[in-house]
Amino acid sequence: MNFVDEVEIKVDAGDGGNGCVSFRREKYIPNGGPDGGDGGDGGDVYLIADEGLNTLIDYRFERFHAAERGENGKSKNCTGRRGQDKYLKVPVGTRATDAETGEVIGEVLHHEQKLMVAKGGFHGLGNTRFKSSVNRAPRQKTPGTPGEVRQLKLELMLLADVGLLGMPNAGKSTFISAVSAAKPKIANYPFTTLVPNLGVVRQGVGNSFVVADIPGLIEGASEGAGLGIRFLKHLERCRVLLHIVDIEPFDGSDPIEDAVTIVDELSKYSPELAEKPRWLVFNKIDLMLEEDAKAKMDEIVAALDWQGPIYSMSAAERNGTQELVNTLGDWLLEHPLPSLEEQKTEEQVEFKWQNYHDSVMESEDWDDDDWDDDWDDDEDGPEVIYQK
Numbered sequence: 001m002n003f004v005d006e007v008e009i010k011v012d013a014g015d016g017g018n019g020c021v022s023f024r025r026e027k028y029i030p031n032g033g034p035d036g037g038d039g040g041d042g043g044d045v046y047l048i049a050d051e052g053l054n055t056l057i058d059y060r061f062e063r064f065h066a067a068e069r070g071e072n073g074k075s076k077n078c079t080g081r082r083g084q085d086k087y088l089k090v091p092v093g094t095r096a097t098d099a100e101t102g103e104v105i106g107e108v109l110h111h112e113q114k115l116m117v118a119k120g121g122f123h124g125l126g127n128t129r130f131k132s133s134v135n136r137a138p139r140q141k142t143p144g145t146p147g148e149v150r151q152l153k154l155e156l157m158l159l160a161d162v163g164l165l166g167m168p169n170a171g172k173s174t175f176i177s178a179v180s181a182a183k184p185k186i187a188n189y190p191f192t193t194l195v196p197n198l199g200v201v202r203q204g205v206g207n208s209f210v211v212a213d214i215p216g217l218i219e220g221a222s223e224g225a226g227l228g229i230r231f232l233k234h235l236e237r238c239r240v241l242l243h244i245v246d247i248e249p250f251d252g253s254d255p256i257e258d259a260v261t262i263v264d265e266l267s268k269y270s271p272e273l274a275e276k277p278r279w280l281v282f283n284k285i286d287l288m289l290e291e292d293a294k295a296k297m298d299e300i301v302a303a304l305d306w307q308g309p310i311y312s313m314s315a316a317e318r319n320g321t322q323e324l325v326n327t328l329g330d331w332l333l334e335h336p337l338p339s340l341e342e343q344k345t346e347e348q349v350e351f352k353w354q355n356y357h358d359s360v361m362e363s364e365d366w367d368d369d370d371w372d373d374d375w376d377d378d379e380d381g382p383e384v385i386y387q388k
């Protein structure tokens with residue numbers, strides 16, 4: 001099974017390089033000024049979305065990823081080189097969470113989108129920076145700060161427009177194979193589908209949508225029964241859910257209870273997901289006389305107190321499926337996805353060392369009137385303070 005949608009990895013951004021203490025030593029310049037350069041910043045760790053990937057499996061095997069350390073500063077005012085950033089390729093739709101705090105860092109939703117998951121350390125300052133009218137031969141420097149280390153949970157959530165929800169054997173996979181080119185395994189035993197499948201429904205040029213078929217849910221799924229509810233996360237980004245109800249389960253279970261169970265488990269998993277637009281789709285109507293089917297459907301609608309849209313079909317006989325797909329296509333056109341900018345509501349996560357630079361700048365070493373005068377001269381090599 002190559003589909004892996006959850007992994008935990010450790011990311012380690014590069015430490016900042018240390019500042020350097022050094023003095024200019026040259027022939028004929030006996031008392032050269034300070035010329036210790038700053039260190040380089042540590043490299044950051046980023047996720048980068050790659051549309052060619054559809055699993056996080058590589059991260060099962062490689063769990064530690066580090067960016068490069070910044071180089072230390074050197075004499076002659078040489079600034080250390082910045083550490084190289086580390087880019088981790090992930091499938092589009094991957095979300096990163098800090099595993100220790102549970103804080104969602106962000107997600108990558110389109111090809112080549114980048115997300116910083118660990119910030120590199122800030123560079124240390126060389127002694128040139130501490131030169132002043134009072135102290136012309138400073139021996140101060142600051143060390144680079146450590147790069148951020150995070151235990152990271154990566155979760156892949158499939159990007160689909162329509163999500164299928166229902167008991168095992170309800171006919172979810174039969175439906176997706178009826179309306180798309182997807183060829184999932186279909187069988188009359190529960191949990192035939194073990195990992196999500198995506199199917200593309202084509203309705204003419206430039207008008208297609210994606211359906212996600214996920215493993216079935218059973219009672220107690222939120223407590224881990226069956227395959228649990230871990231696959232429900234793949235429905236979070238769908239625009240509409242189809243609750244597929246088998247009106248004549250061959251295991252003899254009561255279709256009313258089954259339908260209620262699904263709604264309960266959905267609400268337990270996430271009230272937001274339960275609030276998402278959802279259509280009730282009765283399946284296997286070929287197994288009953290029309291009147292009996294109608295009566296059964298009415299009972300289920302009443303038991304669920306269902307007010308939303310209702311469809312019926314025989315996925316196996318492809319009866320009613322095309323109609324459902326056409327209505328879905330129209331509905332999706334009328335309910336476009338919010339643009340990416342609107343989706344970016346997530347706050348920028350503050351990184352641990354964000355304020356380090358400010359605190360160094362504010363420290364007393366900088367309270368010097370001559371500071372501004374000295375600063376500008378540094379651009380083209382060391383400033384010579386004493387020259388005979």
Ligand SMILES: Nc1nc2c(ncn2[C@@H]2O[C@H](COP(=O)(O)OP(=O)(O)OP(=O)(O)O)[C@@H](O)[C@H]2O)c(=O)[nH]1
Pocket residue numbers: 166167168169170171172173174175185186187188189190191192193194214215216217283284285286287313314315316317
């Ligand atoms: N008579 C009839 N049988 C159907 C219909 N749709 C599906 N089936 C049968 O029901 C059984 C289960 O179908 P699947 O599509 O595998 O069900 P599923 O919801 O994907 O089940 P899981 O993957 O286990 O969650 C299969 O034997 C299908 O042939 C239908 O409309 N009519």
Ligand SMILES: [Mg+2]
Pocket residue numbers: 172173174184185186192193213214215
């Ligand atoms: Mg299935």
